[in-house]
Amino acid sequence: MPRMSRSVVIALLVTASCAFLLFQLQNHRKHASAMHVLGQNGRRTHNAQWHAVKRFLGVVRRLALPAFLADPAALQLITQDASPRRQEVAGCSFLCTGRRATAFAAIAGNWKYDHAAVTLAAAQSGLEVVHVRGRDPRLVVLGGEDDLAGAAIPLHFLFRSERGHIVQLVLLYQRGRDFLWHGPLRLQRTHDRGLAPPGLLQYGRHAGAYERVELVLTVLDGLDMRVPRNTSHFLFQRSHAHFLECRxxxxxxxxxxxxxxxxxxxxxxxxxxxxxxxxxxxxxxxxxxxxxxxxxxxxxxxxxxxxxxxxxxxxxxxxxxxxxxxxxxxxxxxxxxxxxxxxxxxxxxxxxxxxxxxxxxxxxxxxxxxxxxxxxxxxxxxxxxxxxxxxxxxxxxxxxxxxxxxxxxxxxxxxxxxxxxxxxxxxxxxxxxxxxxxxxxxxxxxxxxxxxxxxxxxxxx
Missing domain, CATH: 3.30.460 (Beta Polymerase; domain 2)
Known part of the structure; x- marks a missing residue:
């Protein structure tokens, strides 16, 4: 076999090195592309919660509904940061908790419920809404005729965005002279139950009772909303809120x-x-x-x-x-x-x-x-x-x-x-x-x- 010249050997080595470098560059590009997609998916998940909350707040404004943030995970973050500040949307320091649902509550005493108005306001904000109603126990009169056919009241609303995030709105009613009450969440239809698998929603398995809540207006992650003034006390109340209705x-x-x-x-x-x-x-x-x-x-x-x-x-x-x-x-x-x-x-x-x-x-x-x-x-x-x-x-x-x-x-x-x-x-x-x-x-x-x-x-x- 004839001996190769020195120049040929050098050329072959250079060719092999270039091929290896091209291979490495291609792998790097694939890895970078995969990381870019992962980052986009992460931001998409991250922003889905924020965008759903933003749309929900649009519904709140249209309905003049006195809603406030009642989500335990988000309020816990506020408790850790005692002075919430205006945040950039991309930062999403309080609202993007990684959960598929975010909870709000509203004191319903001075708000007149209109099924059509709620549905329309949700649609205008790009949200699907489920109305959950139940009997009003305040109307029960012992020892008399109990015709509660027309006594159903709204208890919960579930607003779902096209990305699948749910904003749960819990309605609080005054009971007695000194406390607020919300009813249990009972989804009737298969479709409605499919929206909220067990364990997804923070409120609803049991009725709950709370002392009156003092609210303040603040800005969280660039969104104006009301929150409990004393978030720690509200979280304590929530963890002990289980209410037993009289039989x-x-x-x-x-x-x-x-x-x-x-x-x-x-x-x-x-x-x-x-x-x-x-x-x-x-x-x-x-x-x-x-x-x-x-x-x-x-x-x-x-x-x-x-x-x-x-x-x-x-x-x-x-x-x-x-x-x-x-x-x-x-x-x-x-x-x-x-x-x-x-x-x-x-x-x-x-x-x-x-x-x-x-x-x-x-x-x-x-x-x-x-x-x-x-x-x-x-x-x-x-x-x-x-x-x-x-x-x-x-x-x-x-x-x-x-x-x-x-x-x-x-x-x-x-x-x-x-x-x-x-x-x-x-x-x-x-x-x-x-x-x-x-x-x-x-x-x-x-x-x-x-x-x-x-x-x-x-x-x-």
Missing amino acids: HGNARTFLQLYPDDPSPAAAEFRRGARSVLALAASTLRALGVPFWISSATCLGWYRQCGFISYSRDVDIGIWVRDFRPDMVAAFRHAGLPLKHKFGKVEDSLELSFQEVGGVKLDIFFFYDDNGDGDVVWNGGTQARTGRKFKYVFPRFSLCWAELAGVLVRAPCTTLDYVRANYGHDAWATPITTWDWKSSPANVLANGAWPPSEWDNVIQLY
Whole structure:
């Protein structure tokens, strides 16, 4: 084989090097093109949420709807950045959370709903809208004819952009005198349910209750909108907003079988009980102490959506860890002086307050011995003998409820709570003779206070 000249070898090497460089350049271009597409897709996803919110705010302006940002993920970002500033759209620091849905809310009291107007405004902004309606529980009247055929109200709107992003609008209605309520989200049609797979939307599985929300106008990611002034408090409320509706149908059936006492004395008790409950709620709210309706007051709410006229007092529960020494002074200042104090903070504490001639308020403090056990309990003391009693309940969490127009908490597993106290089935039948030491299904003897402690643990006023 003839030997190649030096120049030929050099030419071949140069040719190979150029081919390799061209190959590398082609791969680089392919990689750069792929990264460019990825970046475009990322921005497209990033902007889909922002554009959907922008279009939704156009609907809000057309309808003069007082909406505000209620999205937990976005509000959390605002909480971390205590002073939201005008942002460039490309930055999208608050609204582009990466979720497929963004939540807003509106206080609906002064806004007149018009199905056609909402649909038209959505279409003009390039959005598809689903109207979710439900019964208005504020119109239910116990003991009377219940014709709610025309009582449906809008509860939620779902606005969907062509890119698939959903803006959920939750409507808040005033309930009672001091709180806002939204209904549950119940999608009826297959098409509507396909818009919002389980877990996508932040509001709607349960009804919710909130204190009044103070709003401020601000600019987020270049868009003018209202947000809660205290975002941290609103987020806290949202995480504890689960609201239990009174069982109006069951209560109506019960009251048909066992009509409420129509006497003036019973009517006066119900009026006084409502007043005392409202006073307790406002006093404890000012102290930052959560409470729930307990004993006969809880039974009355669950069974008949009202007070049990023959119970003659109002019963509430408080976790002993929430006890505050200034509680007695706060109730005295509110017009409810201390009537008796049993037990001590460490064991079986019970306080009762009563204005002369008024309805008595009993506060039972609940204990959680194990911290994560299956049961909790409150105590009782017999003043004459110093005997102690314990009332055991299955562990429970708290939900909001409404009793006589007052926002209160109740055990979320209310039936289990009521059954523990009154028996598996006995709770459903009125029992007018009741001995607190022996009648409750969950009462246990718990020893006795030593006489040396009586001056401290048995105080009557």
